[in-house]
Amino acid sequence: MAENKSLGQEISKGILKENPTLVMLLGMCPTLAVTTQAMNGIGMGLATTFVLLGSNIVISALRKAIPDKVRIPAFIVIIASFVTLIGFLLEGFVPSLYDSLGIYLTLITVNCIIFGRAEMFASKNNVIASACDAIGMGIGFTLALFLMGSVREIIGAGQWLGMNIPFAHDNPMLIFIMPAGGFFTLGMIIAIVNKLKNRKPPAEIKCGSCEKCPMSGGCEKEAEKI
Amino acid sequence: MKTMMVILLSAMLTDNFVLSKFMGICPFLGVSKKLGSATGMGLAVTFVMICATCVTYPIYHGILVPNGLEYLNTVVFILVIALFVQLVETAMKKTIPSLYKSLGVYLPLITTNCAVLGVTVLNIDNGYTFLQSVVNALGGGLGFMLSLIIFSGVRKKMEYADIPEMFRGVPATLIAASIVSVSFMGFSGLFS
Incomplete structure (x- = not known):
C-alpha cells in the first residue's frame, strides 16, 4: 500500500489523517505527562521526532539484515541508543x-509510536519513505502535544x-x-477530533498479527482475546 | 521501617504510577474492561516490576558504575527487562502451567510497559538502596493494580451508560480516568 504513495503523502498522512496521538491513540504516556506547558510539549515532540527519524532510518536500512525472530530486541537496542543520544544532546x-x-x-524508549512505526512501516519500506513517514508522524505528534500543552497552560x-x-x-x-x-483535556480533544472526522470510534489499527506485537499492551484487540 | 512504609505508601497512593505519573497508560486503558483481566494484569506488572528491580539494581551498581558506563542504563535496562520477561514466560509455561494460565498470558504485553522501565530508572535516580528499591517497586505495582481494579469497576458502569457518540470509547474512558485521578488527589500531602 505504501509503495504507490508519493513522499509528500507519506509526510502529510502523519499530520492529519493518521495523527499518532489523536487518531491512532498511541504514545499516551508522554502526551499526558509533559504537556503542563506548551513549550515542554514542543520539546518532547521534537525529541521524539529525532528518535523516530533516527530509528526509522536505521531500522529500514537494516530491515533485510535483522532476522525476523530477534527483530523486537534489535529494534529496542536501536531505539534506546537514539534515546541516549538525544538525552546527551539536550543535557548539553x-x-x-x-x-x-x-x-x-528516558521513557521515549518505550513510546508505542516509535515501536509502532518501526514495526508497521520502517521494517517494510525503503529508507527514504521511512524517513518521510517519521517526519510526518513526528510533526503530527509535536502538533498534538503543542495543542494539549497550550490548552492546559x-x-x-x-x-x-x-x-x-x-x-x-x-x-x-x-x-x-x-x-x-x-x-480530561486529552479526552475532550479526542472527542472533538472524533466529531470533526465524523468517524465511528474507536479507530481500527491496521496491523498484521498480534503475535509478539510490541504495542499489544495497549491494543484492545489483544486485550479482548484474554 | 518508617521510611519503608513511607516509600511503599507514597508509591502506591500519592505518586500512583498511572494516575499521577502517567506511566503504563496503555494497559490501563486497554486491559481494564474486565475485573479478572485487570487483576491478572496488575499482578503480572507487580511481579515484573519487583523482578526487574532485583535484576537491574545489581547490574547498575555492579557493572555499569565501576566501569563508568552509567549513561548506558536505558539501553541495558530495557534489554535486560525484555530478556528477563521472555525467560520467565518460558520457564513458567514449562514448570507451573496453572500459574502461566492466570498470569503468564499478560507477560508479553508488559515487556515494553513504560511503568516497568520507569520504576527501575526512578530507583536509580532517587538513590534508593536495594531494599528501598524493591519496596518502591512493590508499592508501584500494587498502586498500578489498585488503579486498574478501581477503574475496571468504573468502566463496567460506563458500558450501560448512554454516552453521546463523539465521546464513545476512548474519550469517555479518559474523562472517567480524570475523575478517578481527582479522587487520588485526596491522598496528596499524606506524607509531607
Missing part, C-alpha cells in the same frame, strides 16, 4: 528542557509559552495542570 545544549522532561525523556496557569494572558491569568484553574486535567 538545553539543560532547562532536560530537567523539565526528566524521566519521560492557558486554562491551568493563565499563560501561553510563558507569557501572561490577560483575564485568564487572574484566576487560573489549577486542576488543568494537574494529572486529572491531563486526562
Whole structure:
C-alpha cells in the first residue's frame, strides 16, 4: 500500500489523517505527562521526532539484515541508543528542557509510536519513505502535544509559552495542570477530533498479527482475546 | 521501617504510577474492561516490576558504575527487562502451567510497559538502596493494580451508560480516568 504513495503523502498522512496521538491513540504516556506547558510539549515532540527519524532510518536500512525472530530486541537496542543520544544532546545544549522532561525523556524508549512505526512501516519500506513517514508522524505528534500543552497552560496557569494572558491569568484553574486535567483535556480533544472526522470510534489499527506485537499492551484487540 | 512504609505508601497512593505519573497508560486503558483481566494484569506488572528491580539494581551498581558506563542504563535496562520477561514466560509455561494460565498470558504485553522501565530508572535516580528499591517497586505495582481494579469497576458502569457518540470509547474512558485521578488527589500531602 505504501509503495504507490508519493513522499509528500507519506509526510502529510502523519499530520492529519493518521495523527499518532489523536487518531491512532498511541504514545499516551508522554502526551499526558509533559504537556503542563506548551513549550515542554514542543520539546518532547521534537525529541521524539529525532528518535523516530533516527530509528526509522536505521531500522529500514537494516530491515533485510535483522532476522525476523530477534527483530523486537534489535529494534529496542536501536531505539534506546537514539534515546541516549538525544538525552546527551539536550543535557548539553538545553539543560532547562532536560530537567523539565526528566524521566519521560528516558521513557521515549518505550513510546508505542516509535515501536509502532518501526514495526508497521520502517521494517517494510525503503529508507527514504521511512524517513518521510517519521517526519510526518513526528510533526503530527509535536502538533498534538503543542495543542494539549497550550490548552492546559492557558486554562491551568493563565499563560501561553510563558507569557501572561490577560483575564485568564487572574484566576487560573489549577486542576488543568494537574494529572486529572491531563486526562480530561486529552479526552475532550479526542472527542472533538472524533466529531470533526465524523468517524465511528474507536479507530481500527491496521496491523498484521498480534503475535509478539510490541504495542499489544495497549491494543484492545489483544486485550479482548484474554 | 518508617521510611519503608513511607516509600511503599507514597508509591502506591500519592505518586500512583498511572494516575499521577502517567506511566503504563496503555494497559490501563486497554486491559481494564474486565475485573479478572485487570487483576491478572496488575499482578503480572507487580511481579515484573519487583523482578526487574532485583535484576537491574545489581547490574547498575555492579557493572555499569565501576566501569563508568552509567549513561548506558536505558539501553541495558530495557534489554535486560525484555530478556528477563521472555525467560520467565518460558520457564513458567514449562514448570507451573496453572500459574502461566492466570498470569503468564499478560507477560508479553508488559515487556515494553513504560511503568516497568520507569520504576527501575526512578530507583536509580532517587538513590534508593536495594531494599528501598524493591519496596518502591512493590508499592508501584500494587498502586498500578489498585488503579486498574478501581477503574475496571468504573468502566463496567460506563458500558450501560448512554454516552453521546463523539465521546464513545476512548474519550469517555479518559474523562472517567480524570475523575478517578481527582479522587487520588485526596491522598496528596499524606506524607509531607
